Amino acid sequence: MSSLIKDLKTLKLSGVAKTFEIRNEQAIKEKLSYLEFFELLIEDEMSNRKDNSYKKRTAKAKFPSIKTxxxxxxxxxxxxxxxxxxxxxxxxxxxxxxxxxxxxxxxxxxxxxxxxxxxxxxxxxxxxxxxxxxxxxxxxxxxxxxxxxxxxxxxxxxxxxxxxxxxxxxxxxxxxxxxxxxxxxxxxxxxxxxxxxxxxxxxxxxxxxxxxxxxxxxxxxxxxxxxxxxxxxxxxxxxxxxxxxxx
Known part of the structure; x- marks a missing residue:
């Protein structure tokens, strides 16, 4: 499992790497199909990339403070x-x-x-x-x-x-x-x-x-x-x- 996580990070799939173990457990318990398991991992990767993009763009925005x-x-x-x-x-x-x-x-x-x-x-x-x-x-x-x-x-x-x-x-x-x-x-x-x-x-x-x-x-x-x-x-x-x- 550790080598797989390492390979995921090498491939820059950090979103999948973060949630792979818990998603694997979920797939076993809920008897998910391969496709359903894969869809969950892709959603996690997309969500992670979106979050990282927001953080990077917020840092580059140079706001003096955060005001909502x-x-x-x-x-x-x-x-x-x-x-x-x-x-x-x-x-x-x-x-x-x-x-x-x-x-x-x-x-x-x-x-x-x-x-x-x-x-x-x-x-x-x-x-x-x-x-x-x-x-x-x-x-x-x-x-x-x-x-x-x-x-x-x-x-x-x-x-x-x-x-x-x-x-x-x-x-x-x-x-x-x-x-x-x-x-x-x-x-x-x-x-x-x-x-x-x-x-x-x-x-x-x-x-x-x-x-x-x-x-x-x-x-x-x-x-x-x-x-x-x-x-x-x-x-x-x-x-x-x-x-x-x-x-």
Whole structure:
């Protein structure tokens, strides 16, 4: 038996190797046919590979933390359309190469929602990458200097879903606005983007310095876009008040 398990692992059938002994016992006790026994082993292998794929894609997604949709407090943001968010969680927007933009004050759960939709996308088999705008821009700018730009550009273009957090927290300097435009233009109608921002569309010109470039960026983002406005109070302020009240 041990040599058989070793051979299964050599053949990279680790899912079968993990469950072979217990499935063998099951087959004997339940008098399963060879075909039924084989079908169980194949199911175990498929399940194991799916689980491993999810774990690998989750690690590559680079989420700062794990935030699920079920954990989001919609009661604290009553003006937010819960049904619309759950419709987006189906991943239909990714299949259609559409975008999502969350706009609202700091602390209202924009990042939480973007991560939770990213997790739902992973569960559906998509590749996802999360990054802050400033981190991505810094990475691309530095890549220009060490000749790794095209490799880094591919890194941000490859995922089915790219989540860009915190647009508007910092102004983008003149020498990197073009880099942001390149990401958006190359992903246009080829891959979905989720953007979180504390600035309304009207204020995006001040983020990019150049209103003409801002218009070009905005045009490509909003062409196939779900705009989610969050006008509620800050979750962080709520938690802080609760801590103060306890003392």
């Amino acid at each position: 949709l079920e954990e989001y407090d919609f009661n604290f943001q009553p003006k937010l359309n819960r049904q619309e968010i759950y419709n987006l969680a189906t991943g239909e927007y990714i299949r259609k190469k559409e975008n999502i933009v969350f706009v609202g004050p700091p602390g209202t759960g924009k990042t939480h929602l973007s991560i939770s939709l990213g997790i739902k996308a992973l569960q559906q088999g998509y590749k996802v990458l999360f990054t802050s705008i400033s981190e991505m821009m810094e990475t691309l700018f530095e890549a220009k200097a060490d000749n790794s730009y095209h490799r880094k550009l591919k890194y941000y273009l490859a995922p089915d879903l790219l989540i860009l957090d915190e647009l508007g927290f910092k102004q983008l300097s003149d020498n990197i606005v073009d880099l942001f435009y390149e990401i958006i233009s190359k992903r246009y109608e080829t891959g979905s983007v989720i953007i979180t921002s504390n600035k309304s569309f009207d204020d995006w010109g001040s983020i990019f310095h150049d209103r003409i470039l801002a218009t070009a960026i905005l045009d490509r983002i909003v062409h196939h876009c779900h705009l989610i406005l969050i006008k509620g109070d800050s979750f962080r302020m709520k938690e802080q008040k609760q801590k103060i009240e306890k003392h």
